[in-house]
Amino acid sequence: MKFDRFGCFAHATITGNETGIKVEDIMDQRLNGDIANASSPGAIALEDRWCAHTYKPLPVVITRAQGAWVHDDAGRRYLDMMSAYSAVNVGHSHPRILTALTEQASKVAVVSRAFHTDKLGPFLQRLCALTGLDGACPMNSGAEAVETAVKAARRWGYRHRGIPANQAEIIVASGNFHGRTTTIISFSSEEAYREGFGPYTPGFRVVPFGDLDALAAAIGPNTAAVLLEPIQGEAGIVLPPAGYLKGVREACDFAGILMILDEIQSGLGRTGRWFAHQHEGVKPDGLCLGKALGGGVLPVSAFVARRDVIDVFDPGSHGSTFGGNPLAAAVGLEALAVIEEEGLVQRSAELGAHLMDRLRALNSPLIRDIRGLGLWVGLEIDPARATARQVVEDWMRRGVLSKETHDTVVRLAPPLMIAPEDLDWAVDRLAETLSAFA
Numbered sequence: 001m002k003f004d005r006f007g008c009f010a011h012a013t014i015t016g017n018e019t020g021i022k023v024e025d026i027m028d029q030r031l032n033g034d035i036a037n038a039s040s041p042g043a044i045a046l047e048d049r050w051c052a053h054t055y056k057p058l059p060v061v062i063t064r065a066q067g068a069w070v071h072d073d074a075g076r077r078y079l080d081m082m083s084a085y086s087a088v089n090v091g092h093s094h095p096r097i098l099t100a101l102t103e104q105a106s107k108v109a110v111v112s113r114a115f116h117t118d119k120l121g122p123f124l125q126r127l128c129a130l131t132g133l134d135g136a137c138p139m140n141s142g143a144e145a146v147e148t149a150v151k152a153a154r155r156w157g158y159r160h161r162g163i164p165a166n167q168a169e170i171i172v173a174s175g176n177f178h179g180r181t182t183t184i185i186s187f188s189s190e191e192a193y194r195e196g197f198g199p200y201t202p203g204f205r206v207v208p209f210g211d212l213d214a215l216a217a218a219i220g221p222n223t224a225a226v227l228l229e230p231i232q233g234e235a236g237i238v239l240p241p242a243g244y245l246k247g248v249r250e251a252c253d254f255a256g257i258l259m260i261l262d263e264i265q266s267g268l269g270r271t272g273r274w275f276a277h278q279h280e281g282v283k284p285d286g287l288c289l290g291k292a293l294g295g296g297v298l299p300v301s302a303f304v305a306r307r308d309v310i311d312v313f314d315p316g317s318h319g320s321t322f323g324g325n326p327l328a329a330a331v332g333l334e335a336l337a338v339i340e341e342e343g344l345v346q347r348s349a350e351l352g353a354h355l356m357d358r359l360r361a362l363n364s365p366l367i368r369d370i371r372g373l374g375l376w377v378g379l380e381i382d383p384a385r386a387t388a389r390q391v392v393e394d395w396m397r398r399g400v401l402s403k404e405t406h407d408t409v410v411r412l413a414p415p416l417m418i419a420p421e422d423l424d425w426a427v428d429r430l431a432e433t434l435s436a437f438a
Contacts, residue, residue: 009048009181040276043073044157058393058396059071065092067415070092077399078396078399082411082414084291084296087294088414089291090295090342091296091417092296096337097334100110100295101298102165123332124329124335128304131275131287134310135307135310136310138300139303140300142291144265145288145289146178147179148288149227149260149288150170151318152286152309152313153258154170155343157226162430163221168224170226171215171225171226171227172207174207175189175190175209177234177235177280187435205426205430215248219251223260225260225285226251227261228259228262229262229265230261232275236408237376237377239373245280246282249365256358259282260284260286260288261277261284263289264301268289268339269339270374271352271376272350272353272374279392285306286309287303288301289301289303289304289367293336294328294335297330298327300328334429339416348375351416351418352375352377355375355427356377358423365382367380367382367434375413376412378410379391381408383408388410389405389407391433391437395410412426
């Protein structure tokens, strides 16, 4: 698959917008300050009126997207440096994904797991072969995959480790983000995720991320598993010390407990490997996957695990009406094929190294730290000079879309198929933004 300089798939017709204005002219005018933000205030106001205020979006109304570029309702084009939190690793509207989606939808989309289909088996077989694990439980959202992992770890602890009934504990890390369900926020260390939602689910012990001594000390007779993100995304693309995952693996093996990793954001090529844990050569007992598994068009997730872990489930113990539906399975299988056949994992590694070099060369006083791996980078902004929100809003006005986290970090996570020149263009626009604040 080839891409044009705007990050669009080569077979597609490249048009500016329905008004006939050229994309280049729009970009030039915006950069010169001649075009104000023209996204429809009506669309934003309508969403604000009727939608629960669980997000604080940037003031742009996206109406269509292709490759690494998106369009707003005024016909302007922006470079996507977010990829929907890694859900769009293969790029927007990938023709192979859309073909798989439409062909399967025209046959059968959802029948529930009350019946077998011809799509689920091949999808999960490929997923298990890719992870080196033995079985999978298909779900929809990433949070559902984590909930599945929690249930599996607890039942495994009772059946295989002899933990007394209802006493199982799971060790987690501070700064974690595994979703926002009631159980998951119960072991969050971020008060914004928890305030007003108690009582909290017991059975979790929180230790500092990256601290092997604290983790080892927390393991007790009722510990069933350790659940971690190999790189903490929502916390600001936080990497643990080198050797941390190897140490966790050794501690789990010594104690006879499970090592479960949440690779919903970090997996499927984002860090320059299929999975982030592969950078340290470890193998988890269970793996939570999602986001990019849906090819940017559907919510698809799964908990993948070794045989004795996945086999704790029996009919009635877990499930989902939509989980593993044939439409999701067809799209998920094609998403895996696209990532592999188009070399997106290697592309992420190569472009990620280039991106880090470009960012370090900026030498901006606004940047306090640069953290990342592959095409996944967090820029720590000096709060004395600007907020991360101010940076992403200015960057948006220059034609690049990203998002802040925790007020001080700007996230960079473009689609893995992004063209090198487009990546450079985004960094050039970032340099202009940083200079404006400096």
